[in-house]
Amino acid sequence: MTTTTEAETPEARPLDVGLMRTTARRLLAEDAELPTFDELETLTLLLRGHLMLAIPEVESTAAEFPEDDVPRACALACVKEARMRLGLEVGHGLPAGIAHAQRLARAVGSLCDHYDNLRGGRPHA
Template sequence: MTGTLHDIAGEAVELLALPPLDIATMREAVQRLLGPAADLPGESEVDTLILQLRGHLNLLIPELEQQGGSGDPLAAAGIGEAHRRLSGGPSALGPMRHAILLARSVVVLCAHWERLAVSP
């Protein structure tokens, strides 16, 4: 070992750190449902898209909360709505409508994340 315990611990934390959020990929996924040239997925693809959108929300929510989004009234409302949409399933709305609602939450949380990331 060439470093001190403090150096080694710092390197371990860097290795465990999650990569930054890929907002561009999240927005790209949303465009499949909400974009001006939306090409709605077939029934077999909707389940995969729902899983992808749920994954995006599960990454965005803790990041926003860590950035202080829970203390920001607008971000807190978006986080709360995303939690409600994650806890519910397609139910009577059907899978396509559920996917669209999840996509809208991704759009909102991406916007809050970008706003909070650049604010002092």
């Protein structure tokens, strides 16, 4: 029988910021190819999942800072924006879906930036 230490539990693992950024770049890179409808659906689900993981992590990390801390306030504003993005309805058609996914991708990238900033810019993975 194997035992799991606290550091090995999913709750204790840091965010995979590299993977999150790679997923976001798939839609935001200057030379990004437009996804097919099926690819877009998959990317949108991945980005939503990344947001659902990142939001509580950034929020709890920000909570460790004083209430008047500027990076804390910026991170919490980003969390609020990301939550709002999760609640938006997608328009009809591929262009509307791509625009929605790009907004999610930008929110993922911003949360990754705040996560790294709050944790001192140390690499995580």
